[in-house]
Amino acid sequence: MSIEKKEIIEIEIIARIETDFHSKFGIPRQSGLVDNLEGRIVFEPAYRNEAAVKGIENYSHLWLIWQFSENVDKGWSPTVRPPRLGGNTRMGVFATRSPFRPNHLGLSSVKLERVEMDEKLGPVLYVKGADLMNGTPIVDIKPYIPYGDSHPEATSGVFEVEKVRLLVDIPEGLVDRIPPDKREALKDVLAEDPRPSYQKDPHRIYGLSFAGKDIRFRVEENHLTVMEVEDL
Helix, strand or coil: CCCCCCCCCCCCCCCEEEECCCCCCCCCCCCCCCCCCCEEEECHHCCCCCCHHHCHCCCEEEEEEEECCCCCCCCCCCEECCHHCCCCCCEEEHCCCCCCCCCCCEEEEEEEEEEEECHHHHEEEECCCCCCCCCEEEEEEEEEEEHHHCCCCCHHHHHCCCCCCEECCCCCHCCCCCCHHHHHHHHHHHHHCCCCCCCCCCCCCEEECCEEEEECCCCEEEEEEEEEEEEE
């Protein structure tokens, strides 16, 4: 019995993104769901070349191709259980956006806010709406082109599920512990309901790390209440 030889290609990390998420829990399930989430893309030393981003400021949005760096040692599976479907329904991995993929590559569209030249870091891209953890490696960046990339008539199969945003309550004594410029983004992240869809215990306390803070909360029906805010 012959074993088919796998072809291997090498992909270099060209940049890393800096965001307010230092763990996976709580990161929006798709890019653009929380459009005021800030991040910045810092190129690796070999790619800190101003010429490489010439003209990029003419685009409002970019595609980021990145690596699920937390999953590279976990292999892949031909079928997965998407959390959005309750964690009980199996689907083919190529019919989902699961991180347990053969090459562990992700795709996100982000809004380009500005490009700044840094004396040490070279060109730095400031973006909004990313669904990436801090330090995620980026392997390519491409411009988003509306006439070819936007398909208003597209359907999304079983993922066309009505999403109910939660009502978020952060008590006055706790909201003061959150940096003022991060409060609205945090509220939007929490409103998207970070919990796995199969967890509905109204007494369970969940923890989310965001912007250097440990945010503890619980959810009862469609109402989320922040219980604690502590420094990480």
